[in-house]
Amino acid sequence: MKPREHQGHVARKRFGQNFLVSDGVIRKIVDAINPRNGDTVVEIGPGLGALTGPLLERIDHLHVVEIDRDLIARLKDRYPPERLTVHEGDALEFDFATLKGEGKFKIVGNLPYNISSPLLFHLVASAPLVYDMHFMLQKEVVDRMVAAPGSSHFGRLSVMLQYHYFMERLFIVPPGAFNPPPKVDSAIVRMIPKKVGPGDTAKDEALFAKLVATAFSQRRKMLRNTLRSMVSEAQLTALDIKPTARAEDLSVEDYVRIANSLSDSPNA
Numbered sequence: 191m192k193p194r195e196h197q198g199h200v201a202r203k204r205f206g207q208n209f210l211v212s213d214g215v216i217r218k219i220v221d222a223i224n225p226r227n228g229d230t231v232v233e234i235g236p237g238l239g240a241l242t243g244p245l246l247e248r249i250d251h252l253h254v255v256e257i258d259r260d261l262i263a264r265l266k267d268r269y270p271p272e273r274l275t276v277h278e279g280d281a282l283e284f285d286f287a288t289l290k291g292e293g294k295f296k297i298v299g300n301l302p303y304n305i306s307s308p309l310l311f312h313l314v315a316s317a318p319l320v321y322d323m324h325f326m327l328q329k330e331v332v333d334r335m336v337a338a339p340g341s342s343h344f345g346r347l348s349v350m351l352q353y354h355y356f357m358e359r360l361f362i363v364p365p366g367a368f369n370p371p372p373k374v375d376s377a378i379v380r381m382i383p384k385k386v387g388p389g390d391t392a393k394d395e396a397l398f399a400k401l402v403a404t405a406f407s408q409r410r411k412m413l414r415n416t417l418r419s420m421v422s423e424a425q426l427t428a429l430d431i432k433p434t435a436r437a438e439d440l441s442v443e444d445y446v447r448i449a450n451s452l453s454d455s456p457n458a
């Protein structure tokens with residue numbers, strides 16, 4: 191077998207195609223997803239169906255979003271439309287809210303690594319409708335998503351996603367579980383949207399996002415310097431935040447508190 195060929199399909203690098211081949215890993219992922227009949231389940235990037243088939247052994251119907259026309263044709267040949275609804279196109283432009291049915295709404299996928307961060311940000315818009323999400327991503331990205339304040343992995347991605355979701359790294363998947371094998375380890379992450387109340391919510395989410403991006407733009411510098419254009423040292427102290435702290439020292443709640451004080455203040 192040629193190195194980048196799998197089941198007669200030549201893997202396309204530009205679509206981040208690394209196909210799962212380990213039955214043990216596939217079973218573990220589907221067990222973690224635990225789909226039930228009646229759930230509205232959507233898989234991003236079904237590819238050659240490594241997860242699609244086992245998911246359809248447990249539920250009567252599945253939605254998939256796939257960009258590669260060759261793979262779309264194969265999926266349509268293999269599964270009748272009453273079992274598999276194939277949405278053709280770019281998951282980054284897909285409105286997941288249009289799929290909401292009666293049951294729990296679950297999103298899953300072995301994601302194309304080249305678009306993982308923009309896709310995670312795109313999915314935030316559907317978070318209020320979603321019951322849970324399970325994704326395979328580069329382990330390094332998952333570590334950044336779930337990192338706690340004070341850790342060197344804690345960054346903009348951690349804050350922005352932890353604001354919307356409870357997240358848990360479930361298990362690591364080695365390169366040998368794929369064909370072609372990626373260069374790095376992967377990991378499965380579970381994401382459950384938070385039901386946020388008024389106290390935990392940023393009143394102005396654009397301002398919150400700008401504050402977090404500004405704080406982490408120079409993560410080694412003290413906040414009194416990085417945030418100078420947005421918030422004064424006195425304001426930080428009044429909010430019980432040390433002006434000498436660095437971006438990675440603050441919790442998600444600290445960022446929400448600063449953002450809300452800025453949106454409350456007349457100068458903001």
Ligand code: SAM
Nearest residue numbers: 205208209210235236237240257280281300302
């Ligand atoms: N689920 C399969 C598996 O586990 O073997 C394939 C996973 S492969 C890492 C990523 C899949 O996402 C490929 O099928 C690829 O064609 C598809 N894909 C890449 N970019 C996409 C996009 N922007 N929108 C939808 N699907 C995409």
